Structure formats: structure tokens, C-alpha cells
Amino acid sequence: MKFKGKNKIFTIFSIVFAAIVSISLYFAFIGNMTDVLVVNQTVRGGTQITESMLSVKKVDKSSLPDNYLKASLRDEVVGKYFDLGLTSGGVLTKDNISVSGKASLIQSGYILYSMKDLETYPNGLVTGDHLNIVVASSSDGNKYVKTIENVPVASVHMEENVITGIEVYVTPEAAQLIAFAQANGDVSVGLLPLDYKNTNIEILDGGGFISSQSETNENTSAE
Numbered sequence: 040m041k042f043k044g045k046n047k048i049f050t051i052f053s054i055v056f057a058a059i060v061s062i063s064l065y066f067a068f069i070g071n072m073t074d075v076l077v078v079n080q081t082v083r084g085g086t087q088i089t090e091s092m093l094s095v096k097k098v099d100k101s102s103l104p105d106n107y108l109k110a111s112l113r114d115e116v117v118g119k120y121f122d123l124g125l126t127s128g129g130v131l132t133k134d135n136i137s138v139s140g141k142a143s144l145i146q147s148g149y150i151l152y153s154m155k156d157l158e159t160y161p162n163g164l165v166t167g168d169h170l171n172i173v174v175a176s177s178s179d180g181n182k183y184v185k186t187i188e189n190v191p192v193a194s195v196h197m198e199e200n201v202i203t204g205i206e207v208y209v210t211p212e213a214a215q216l217i218a219f220a221q222a223n224g225d226v227s228v229g230l231l232p233l234d235y236k237n238t239n240i241e242i243l244d245g246g247g248f249i250s251s252q253s254e255t256n257e258n259t260s261a262e
Contacts, residue, residue, distance in 0.1 A: 072097045074110035076131040084124045084194040084206065085151070088136075090117050098130070106133040123166055123194050144193070145208065151193055152214045154226070155204035161230035164202060168192045169231045171240075172207070174216050176224030186240040187213045189231065 079094040086092075095110040108116065108131040120137050145151055161170075172187040190213075193206040205228075209217070220226045 071100050073100050073103075074098075075103065076108045076110055076113060076116065078125045078127060078129050078131070081126050081198075082121055082124055083196070084121055086121050086124075088116050088119050088121065093117070093131075096128075096130075103130065104132055107131070108133060108136075124196050126197060148210060149208045150211055150214055151206055152209050152217065153204060153206050154217065154221075154228075156221075157226060157228065159227070160202040160205065161228065164192065164195055164205070164230060166192055166194050169235060170207065170228045171231060172209075172213075172217060173227045173229065174220035174224065175226075176216075176220040181244060184243040185216060187216065188237045188240065189235060 074095050075098050077094050077096045078092055080092060082092060090113075093113055093116070095113070116131065116136055122135050122137050125131075125135070161168075164170075168191075170190045170192060172190055173184060174187065175182070175184045177183070187209065191208045193208055195202055196204040196206075217226055
């Protein structure tokens with residue numbers, strides 16, 4: 040009888056212990072999960088958010104940024120805009136949602152210009168950085184190199200952690216120079232330090248001579 044009593048106590052203890060372990064595991068792995076909003080397709084910055092772009096995904100809270108958007112906010116974000124692009128599966132965050140889209144961020148006299156298929160991009164380039172864009176091309180048989188200085192980066196597009204394109208704020212004149220060089224020459228970009236100041240770099244022609252660009256350089260870069 041004593042042996043049976045001990046078995047009964049051991050069985051009860053095992054059941055209680057198993058229940059405690061199960062509850063602990065639940066809170067450790069399931070209880071820490073939450074439903075968040077993600078995009079089910081790759082979207083560009085400035086895109087208006089539609090219902091079909093959004094999905095709900097259960098994610099571990101420890102892997103989320105503090106400003107993530109819960110699934111319950113789905114109806115509130117539909118109709119607003121993405122400030123920055125997101126790849127499929129990306130989690131929506133509060134600071135990447137705007138009411139009016141990127142058009143409201145463009146300064147008067149500038150445009151939002153997309154640059155793709157460059158040979159290289161600076162390592163670590165992120166939105167908010169500034170670039171010097173160097174265009175090398177030829178016109179009427181004359182080669183030249185021109186630098187468009189201090190250009191703000193509006194967004195950086197990534198695919199599998201590799202930069203595939205950027206958007207920058209430039210004047211329409213600068214956009215023409217970049218497009219012409221992409222079609223007829225070469226375009227490269229250089230990342231600038233935070234304290235960079237415009238120096239009005241002069242045009243270098245095919246003969247290795249520097250010519251004044253006081254007129255052509257005017258209004259071609261964003262401060």
C-alpha cells in the first residue's frame with residue numbers, strides 16, 4: 040500500500056511538473072508572439088497603401104523594432120503612404136508611414152529622381168545620406184566630367200541585402216545630365232561626410248582642362 044501511495048504521489052508530481060513546463064514553454068515561445076502588419080509584395084517609397092498589399096504575420100516580439108505596427112491597425116494605415124520602400128515580408132513601422140506621400144517632401148525646384156543599374160553603390164548607404172554624383176559623357180565629340188554636389192538620398196532599394204537602386208533629390212537640369220550620362224557615358228556616386236560643403240567643382244573636359252562651370256553648375260545640386 041505504501042508503494043502504491045508513493046507511485047500516486049510521484050504521478051501527481053510528474054503531472055504538475057509537466058504542466059508547469061508546458062506553461063513556461065507556452066509563454067516563452069507562444070506567449071511572446073504577436074500579430075504584426077507586413078507587406079506581401081515589394082513596394083517603393085511614396086506608394087499609397089492598399090488593402091491587398093498587407094498581410095498579418097505572427098512574429099516574436101523580441102525580433103521587432105519598438106515602433107512596429109500591430110495587425111489591429113490595418114484599417115488605419117490603408118490609404119496612407121510608404122515613406123521608404125519595403126521588400127516582401129517587411130514589417131510596417133510607424134516612422135515609415137505618412138499621410139501625404141513623398142511628393143510633400145520635395146523642395147520647390149527639385150524632383151525625385153530614380154537611379155538604377157549603377158556599377159557600384161557606396162557600402163552602408165542609407166536614406167538621408169548625401170552623395171556627389173559624377174557624370175562622364177560626351178557631346179558633339181567633346182568629352183567632359185561634371186560633379187553634381189551634395190545630393191540628398193531619398194530612399195535606398197535593397198534586394199537580398201544588395202542595393203539595386205536609389206532615389207535622390209535633384210534639379211530637373213541635374214536629372215537631365217544624369218540621364219544623358221547613363222545613356223551615353225558613365226555615372227558614379229560617392230558617399231559624403233556629414234560636414235561636406237559644396238566647393239563648385241569645375242568641369243573637366245576631354246583634353247584634361249578644367250573649364251568654368253559657374254553657369255552650368257548653378258541650381259544643379261540640393262543643399
